[in-house]
Amino acid sequence: MTTATAVSIHSLWTTLADSTPGAATTSTAFQTPKVEYAQLSPILIVFGAAILGVLAEAFLPRRSRYTAQLAISVIGLAAAFAAVVALAADGYASTKSHIAAMGAVAVDGPALFLQGTILLVALVAAFTFAERRLDPAAHGNRVDSFAAQGSAVPGSEQEKAAVKAGFTTTEIFPLLLFAVGGMLVFPAANDLLTLFVSLEVFSLPLYLLCALSRRHRLMSQESAVKYFLLGAFSSAILLFGVALLYGYAGTVSYGGIADVVGGTAKLTPALANSTATDALLLIGGAMVVIGLLFKVAAVPFHMWTPDVYQGAPTPVTGFMAAATKVAAFGALLRLLYVVLPGLRWDWRPVMWAVAILTMVIGAIIAVTQTDVKRLLAYSSIAHAGFILAGVVAVSPDGVSSVLFYLGAYSFVTLGAFAVVTLVRDAGGEATHLSRWAGLGRRSPLVAAVFAVYLLAFAGIPLTSGFAGKFAVFKAAAEGGALPLVIIGVISSAIAAFFYIRVIVLMFFSEPQPGAPSVAIPSLLTSSAIAVGVAVTLVLGVAPQYFLDLAGKASVFVR
């Protein structure tokens, strides 16, 4: 599915809804939707590359697929990023920002900033996807972290045969690209239907990717099923919310709903006299927000996170943890700042509560975790809480601080999960924390890099984590959310405990006998980790340029 088709379906749909019943029956002329292809080029490039990937999967011999897929992904993502930069340089982030594709997709500062972030994250993630040096070669074939054959039942003869033949699932690359395409639309979606469609477009490939782990396949499949079921549940809630909002305002476009909320446009005639209209608006708005809170893993919609993060192949976890958060927070910001600013006094206290719960519960439960991936999952929940603190600031500073935080956080997360892929024993990745004891003695460089990431998570100065947290808390405090900031700082203190504990474990504990070894990665994972460290330190030491960039990109188009 491409956006172009989605747009035409939807514009047909709204055109019919907007016109009077009489006109609809008489009018047979079908208006061609106006689509600004150049402004949508980042999205179109990524979807184009994904389709090319599917074709490559169908027509290329198995041997050459890996190289071709990697090339298609990297070139596609890089080209899309170049397109984003070109659009931003052309002024679409500021003066020329407007709504493209018949009101479906916004091209403005926040959208381009987040799309750029997602594309860079995806580019680095593609490197970790393509890593083939970590697992010992199976029967002379280099293999990656993904299942030899997704359709083979775990433990079956068919699977053994696939492993022996050296199969690899190169379909992961088109899946990654489809997910990225959906994520690019998500924060730019300017009506509720585009929002929903893009949500599904990026969620479905992620469900599949989660199920494709080479090791621990049962756990991986379990995580995918859990993610799918709960994801479907949350999508249903979101869709129901969309329906209620449409019922209230008679339109699904963000601007249209905002006008009705603000009182500048009339209610739907059918509902104008109804007494329960505000209830429709409030319930609908809350349900759409709930759908997004599920994606950012905010409490109490976070339960899927640890299980899925642990079960999914680690490169996928890294990508998901980084990019999904960027996309979902982007959509949440646009919804709250464009559609519902008139309801600020209704949703702010509720979001306060969600932010507080998310920060506190994420940090507290992480304290007793014993698995690195689960630890990082809870840490990502706590971070969602910190970002929410910036969201409730309701100011341009709030937007820019969230944008900056997302950029900083996503690279730290991606890098941290990439390091997790390196620490291995005979059973694959050794993720139990006790296995990491004394890692600093045996592999000082890997442990030091992980320590940098942990310090960034903890928000220690001179790392990007500090700059991000500082920006977010500053915006929240200026927005009158001082109690939120105080609770945030206390949560950070609790969180610092378990980050530092891992550092202590790595550097000041004796290694266990038979401790896992650190695999020497190829240039792919090494460069992913190096990029993560570089971004962490640059954003920590000299954040101002990027804070300014986020500040310039913080105005939503209406």
Next chain:
Amino acid sequence: MDHLIGALVGAPLLGAGILLTGGRRLDRIGHWIGCLLAAVSFAIGVLLFADMLGKSGAARTMTSHLFSWVPVASFQANVSFQLDQLSMTFVLLITGVGTLIHIYSVGYMEYDERRRQFFGYLNLFLAAMLLLVLADNYLLLYVGWEGVGLASYLLIGFWQHKPSAATAAKKAFIVNRVGDMGLSIAVMVMFTTFGTFTFGPVLAHATSASQAKLTGIGLLLLLGACGKSAQVPLQSWLGDAMEGPTPVSALIHAATMVTAGVYLITRSGAIFNAAPTAQLAVTVVGAVTLLFGAIVGCAKDDIKKALAGSTMSQIGYMILAAGLGPIGYVFAIMHLVTHGFFKAGLFLGAGSVMHGMNDEVDMRKYGGLRTYMPITYVTFGLGYLAIIGFPGLSGYWSKDKIIEAAFAKGGTDGWILGGVALLGAGITAFYMTRVMLMTFFGDKRWGREAAQEPGGVAQPQPHPHEAPKTMTIPMIILAFGSVFAGGLFSINSSFLHWLQPVTGHTEGHLPVSAAVIQAATLVVLAIGLGLAWRQYGRQAVPAVAPRGSLLTRAARRDLLQDDFNHVALVKPGEYLTRGLVYLDHSLVDGAVNGTAASVGGLSGRLRRLQNGYVRSYAVSMFGGAALLVAATLLMRGV
């Protein structure tokens, strides 16, 4: 051109980065990378200097803004540089002498297996020191200030396998902390008073602050200067710092870092000019230290410690001059530069002697070395003549000006300070002649005890020899500086005209004519020289130090500085920490452990909710959604 200022700091910083992270593959060429980047920095410095000479007046001050680190309201942590005549002087001294000492170290550290790391630290030092003198605000200056402290710590303790070196490094670091606290509080007070860290506005509005605040800032800055420049009462670390490799002693603990205090006071001249009490304190510290260091220098048998006492004393001169206000600033800096040449040269000479004598430092085991190491003898000798103020050589021009300026302060103060400075010149002549005679003249006293020690571990017989070219060439170049720099600066008062726009200058009124003071200086010099010759030239030097007078014994123990610190500071400190530890165990730990235990318990309980069943996750989502919707509705009261 302005953008090159960042490159001045960047080149050695890059070197430090490459050398410290490069790993063993760089062991073979690492030292040359270090030298190259130091030289690049020097070349940029010369380029900027030439550019600066081509301009005039206010245009000579260049600025370069790199970036701001997280600006919050008026709190601007700017990374920006300011290059004016004062900074330029330091840049040329630091990079010039620094490059020479880098080259010297190639030979000196040839057999050290951690030579690459050594050069990494040296480059790190250069970067931090350049940052210190190029910063355009007190905050960035503080970054450089701490940076040189770190480099100094790493290099004093470079031979960390020696317990004495490790202890000396710690001592230097801890004593410096006291001074650093002073500087950091001064910077904070400055920010609350003036609302900015930048030199320009702070110094321009210095007079607008209250007298009490200015005095406070001045005294705190002085405390910082005392720590870094080893002035009384924070002088105790410098002698021990000689545990570091000799090039380090020459570069950091003689020519550059220890003079940072003089830079700080000169740079903050506007504050001190407006706070006479603080200024008086500066002169007192300088005068006391110049005698203290000189007396200690007379009693030490360790050649490096004797030179360390001398460094302390000479910096005392500079601090004294800086405390005199506009009549002294220029001469403080001028003495700083000439001292940078001759003291670095003397230390390199001492290193060369040690190099040839199996790392022996006891001058009582030297003697008669002039024929064995002629180049070292000549270069050391020229440095010696320069430091005692032999007419025509560098030290003569700069020290004489300081003595005159001290007299010119006027009143009783002027007589006392001038008298002290004059006396110091005499003692300088005495102890430096002593070093010279004990090392290069008289009978050779080495190679005896190996035979005299039956049953002892046979010491390898020293074979004094001249050092390799990488070591002698820097010594020769520095000797040229020792001889000519002072005279060059004094032709047409060129140094005065160069620096005056930054520091300001007023001529003082001498109570007697300048010629009388110059004559008195020469007489005192001759007396000191003669006394030293009587004791160490005419008589043979005993191989074992005689018991000596009470003063001599006290001076050997650094005038009881460590005993004083132990009784006055360490003991009470220990009682205080014991008390705090008790409080920490009983009160703080109880609270902390209690909180930690309750968080842990809560965490364990909450964790049970995560049972792995999708159905219960879905229920919690449903419950959460219902609550959220209900709460939203409640907010409106619908």
